[in-house]
Amino acid sequence: MNDEAHATLDPKPFLDATEKAKSRYGRFNLAVVGGTGVGKSSLVNAVFGRDLAAVGKGLPVTRGAHYFHDDALGIWDLEGFEIGSHKTPAESLRESLAAIRQRPDDEQISVVWYCVNSHADRLQEPEIAMIDELSSAGFPVILVLTKVDWAKNPITGQRSVAKDLRDFVDWLEEPVDRTGQPIMLPIESVILTSTRDKHGKGKGHGLGELVAETLALSPDNEKDAFRIAQRLNLPWKREMARPIITAAATAAAGAAAVPLPVADALTLAPIQLGMMGRISAIYDMELKTMLSASALAQLSVQMSGQALARSLIKLIPGAGSVINSTVAFALTAATGEGWMRLCEQVHTGKIDVTRIQEAWGDYAPGFVDVVRRMAGQRNGS
Structure with a gap:
């Protein structure tokens, strides 16, 4: 076979195999919920290697719900609790979820990350209502604490968090109201994360645990799509x-x-x-x-x-x-x-x-x- 034939080798088998594989693996759709400044974009970028609003094609679906996607990954960016809305957060979320249900099958939510700033001392009632709304819709919810400040033991190398945050995590795992009565908080787990160290550098911590938990909660037919989308x-x-x-x-x-x-x-x-x-x-x-x-x-x-x-x-x-x-x-x-x-x-x-x-x-x-x-x-x- 001569050099001219070599130079014109048809790459079609390569391209066809790529497209067929993409079709087979499908798309994993993640909903990321949280208020302004909680660190949603940084979290998505750290796990998937892409910016929340720059994933690919995407348009607002309804007020409070934006969808961005490429071949393997879809991101639903849902507004969290914000002060000043004329509707309750749960009502707004309910409307967004109703709009999402009208979308094609390959855009339906598989797992939810409900993001909360780790410097909060507990969830507010509207946030609990939103989590309950998500769980009632049938979505597994991971509560992700963002912007965690970790302290490293110079001798053992183990990382720990401040007592206030530890108390917050304990409360999330067994929540009670101000009178000490148990509160129903339908979450699958609490994951502590940071996308940078305290000096603003590095790859952060807790992301591997978040990825593993997300895969475990993903539908079986979307696990491979998630494995493809994540970069950790x-x-x-x-x-x-x-x-x-x-x-x-x-x-x-x-x-x-x-x-x-x-x-x-x-x-x-x-x-x-x-x-x-x-x-x-x-x-x-x-x-x-x-x-x-x-x-x-x-x-x-x-x-x-x-x-x-x-x-x-x-x-x-x-x-x-x-x-x-x-x-x-x-x-x-x-x-x-x-x-x-x-x-x-x-x-x-x-x-x-x-x-x-x-x-x-x-x-x-x-x-x-x-x-x-x-x-x-x-x-x-």
Whole structure:
């Protein structure tokens, strides 16, 4: 296959696989409730890596309810308790929820974060009424305390909070009125969070716990969408990606059951590009809108493993001038792992997506990667 053919390799299998995966995973919709200045935008940005009002397409649905979304994530921004409204907060929230119920199925709320400034000493009655309204509508509610000031023990390294806040948390877990009578507060849990340390730096604390609790409360058919949308827990994404890599490597081995000449290595390209497209969806990468068609075609050539096969095949003992099933499996698996690592770097903002073509050379598998995979396959691992 000549160089001109290489330069025009069709990236369609990559793009099709990405779109199909997005359709399969769907969208996770989170409602974030809280008053002005409570820190909703900072919280969403810390967990999902995007600003609340800049998630994507979005318009006000009704007064007090705004919806923003992209492929994997939808954010309902709902007003919290504010002084001065002519309606009670519960009435306004009820109207917003009624409007949301009229929206399409892929915009319906799955989990609610009810955000409260940690410097408050207790919830006000209108806030309790709003939480009750959300729970009555069938939504699991996580009460998120924001802007927590943590103190770190210099000896043990453990973090703690001030007694006033600890007392507030105790009250939230077993709320009582001023006479000591129990109050019904239908929340699933209380999570203490900060998006920055006391010096305004760092990644904050409590966010991992918030992400884990949100996943646990998500509907089963939306858990993968949430894993895709969040940017804090990379192991979740690897757990989703590795079965895709194994399946593609197995398919490549089947395609090379009759050994392929190295010159025909691009026969495996649709399998490998489909694998990479599905992995891209897991890392919420939208290459189609960020790279030109020609750049995508050239990247597809680099990613497909054909050039790597040319250089490796001569070094693999006993391989000769063909790609057999063992080599095809190993090459595809190693390519998938390299692509997954690169996607992680783009996903976490360490590599700009426009530089992905030049960066691929640092993540494409080398001789040692492929030989190790071959040895693992022979040993049944």
